[in-house]
Amino acid sequence: MEWLAGRVILVWGFKRALLAILAGAIGVLALPPFGFFAAMFISFTLLVWLIDGAAAAPDSGLLGRLWPAFATGWLFGFGYFVAGLWWVGHALLVDADQFAWALPLAILGLPAGLAIFYGLAAALARLVWSDGMGRIAALALGFGLLEWLRTFIFTGFPWNAIGYGMMPTPLMMQSAHLIGMLGVTALAVFVFAAPALLGTRQGAVPGIGLAVILFAAHLGYGYYALHQPEPPFAPDRKAPVVRVVQPAIDQEAKQDTDADRSAIFEKHLALSVQPPKDGGKRPDIIVWPETSIPFILTDNQDALTRIADVLDDDQILIAGAVRSEDMGPGSPPRYYNSVYVIDGRGQIIGASDKVHLVPFGEYVPFEGILKNLGIQNVVEMPGGFSASATRSLLTLPSGIRLYPLICYEIIFPSEMTADIYKADAILNVTNDAWFGDTPGPYQHLQQARVRAVEYGLPLIRSANSGISVIADAHGRVISGIDLNAQGYFDATLSSATRSDIDDRVRKMYFWLIIGGVALIALISRMGFISRVN
Structure with missing residues (x-):
């Protein structure tokens, strides 16, 4: 030596x-x-x-x-x-x-x-x-x-x-x-x-x-x-059964025609209504990945009607989508990378926007200078995405509270707000299809599991092409789908392991x-x- x-x-x-x-x-x-x-x-x-x-x-x-x-x-x-x-x-x-x-x-x-x-x-x-x-x-x-x-x-x-x-x-x-x-x-x-x-x-x-x-x-x-023994889910609520949908849509297909976008939407719906495997319980919550709705949902009442058609009255859909915000006459709309909560009647009952955007992916830093050099976003969106000033905790009708993190937001432990200590689980929706069959999706998953451990919360993770999982508060995968596989899985959400340890x-x-x-x-x-x- x-x-x-x-x-x-x-x-x-x-x-x-x-x-x-x-x-x-x-x-x-x-x-x-x-x-x-x-x-x-x-x-x-x-x-x-x-x-x-x-x-x-x-x-x-x-x-x-x-x-x-x-x-x-x-x-x-x-x-x-x-x-x-x-x-x-x-x-x-x-x-x-x-x-x-x-x-x-x-x-x-x-x-x-x-x-x-x-x-x-x-x-x-x-x-x-x-x-x-x-x-x-x-x-x-x-x-x-x-x-x-x-x-x-x-x-x-x-x-x-x-x-x-x-x-x-x-x-x-x-x-x-x-x-x-x-x-x-x-x-x-x-x-x-x-x-x-x-x-x-x-x-x-x-x-x-x-x-x-x-x-x-x-x-x-x-x-x-x-x-350590697992605590009960919550004294006043039952643990929900969550279905995670992994459609494995090719990223190039997401940028094609209206017909292709409609087919993508229908594929998500078809996976959502499949019967539970092995005679299991019907899911209470269905989760789609980041930007899974391939159009502006609030401009498409027919899409909300289709969602209402396939959901039971007491089911909830959580889906990634692009949200637009009208800025008034003469001003272009702002676009946000968001998650929607939709009930069984096709009503949007909750939403949260992405706070930490990806430089050059969702926005161009120093836009006035760099765009003159021909540098633009990888994601096609007029003017790029806007960042939200705050993150909204998603509270479902059942009382379940989810802390939403979109894509790589989950790698930033220092950016979690106090709301995470009110949550029952971390929700991470992402689209790692951009990175194909590479180490990227595996690395992303590991970091998401470590966040779950840090905060003592179970993890619900829906990724377009994988790797989608439901993990417990110790980072152990309860159920999941392999990278690039198409399908869905159902799992009962485990309990949080709350302690006196917090960010401070x-x-x-x-x-x-x-x-x-x-x-x-x-x-x-x-x-x-x-x-x-």
Whole structure:
């Protein structure tokens, strides 16, 4: 191990850059659809040794001394994000004639931008770098802070945060309920980087010992949480049977003629009225995916009549749709990516609009400048979508309350409002058909399940092409449909596992973790911990 560490520390030039990119790419094996979390131990061990060797000229200023570490972290991040996000480019191939030119920006440009966060994480760690255990604490500090910044800087994009590599199964997801995804991320970096201490020996005993304790506590809490008795659904309401429809509509077909749109609508209806499988109970709630209604519903009374025809009086349909809002004479309407609640009489009794839009997918940032350069939304909508100022809790006639999250809104734990603590379940409608048969839908599903664990709520997830599931509040899938399969499934909604842990507590724990690793890094930098072998 010491021989290998020495070789990595001393590698230089092109080989060093290639090794840093490879180290980042290896880490992606910990993410869905692979879930081989041990890959992160290789990835971060190599990163520690590479930063060990990221030396600058003795007479360099502060920026000069930090530049080699930044470059190493950036190359690591570039490898990680290219390997983990290449599938984003698939969305541009749906209308290749118009958007294929942007493939390099999606496949290489987006990762290059995101890699800046990891470059800054490595540079920050280098500020308090030491020879022993403190340097893995410094790395946990750097990545913890920069992953936190990644949740909101430039609208935020915390996709594939390092902590998800430590949460491939429900057993390993439960810690997120206590300390949140960000807390898991900071501690995961410490644990993943710990084997690097075997290569230099200094601080190996306390460093690896603490990493083993943290990992054991992670698994132990998971086992404890999964073996707690399930509480009743609600004292005043019965658990509903939910049908999730997965129509698997090809994305190109959604952009065709009125006849095609009518056929899409009828396909959703046909799947909704199928008899329950295995003699099960008729569904109380039927859920369609994001933008499943392929026209402006409020302008089409016939569609509402058709919905009333197929629903029983006490059934509820929840469907993704585009909502238009008239802005008055002379002004174009505004469009919102929404979910509607429709009762058995074909009446819209509730709605919620998307708050966090996808840049360049649903709106163009700096529109006045970029549209002059020919840059437009991937989703065809005059003027793009508008973002809602607030998110509305969906309260059904039965009293069931659903917290709606449309598409990738579910990856933002910091954006949940207080209403989520009034909800009985999280509702996530999405259309991952844009990304085809790639790792994207699998990664999206994992992050949705972790949100359910964080907030102790069951998850109802309807995705056009998959992966649709109903999961319990511990992230365990109760029922679902595979990617690209067409069909439906029914499942009884499980109960929430409410606790005294809320966002304020999770944030407090996160900052305590950051303070803890910062303290270890600073004490080690002063030379105390590194003397312990």
